[in-house]
Amino acid sequence: MDNLKKFLPSPAHPLFLPNVLLCIGLSVYFILFSFWTVNRSVGWIATGWDDGIYNQLMFNSLHGRWFESSLEMNEIGVTRLGQHFTPAIALLLPI
Numbered sequence: 001m002d003n004l005k006k007f008l009p010s011p012a013h014p015l016f017l018p019n020v021l022l023c024i025g026l027s028v029y030f031i032l033f034s035f036w037t038v039n040r041s042v043g044w045i046a047t048g049w050d051d052g053i054y055n056q057l058m059f060n061s062l063h064g065r066w067f068e069s070s071l072e073m074n075e076i077g078v079t080r081l082g083q084h085f086t087p088a089i090a091l092l093l094p095i
Contacts, residue, residue: 053080054089056068056070057069057089061089067089068080
């Protein structure tokens with residue numbers, strides 16, 4: 001606990017209030033934009049090409065067709081991992 005106190009400023013420190021306000025502002029920003037983004041995706045109003053690719057990757061991966069996307073398949077049948085190596089998507093599948 002003493003090690004943690006070295007990194008946290010005391011309330012009397014001149015930068016305490018700006019740091020607290022910054023953390024509150026970042027939290028509000030994160031919550032609002034997360035809510036907005038999820039609502040756009042659920043309501044099918046998201047207009048980005050990448051949104052469709054990622055939605056299809058998640059759906060196909062959950063149904064046994066790992067990292068397949070008809071939006072990115074070319075004539076030789078390369079999956080998403082063949083074009084963009086993004087294995088971190090697999091970590092999001094259980095969510």
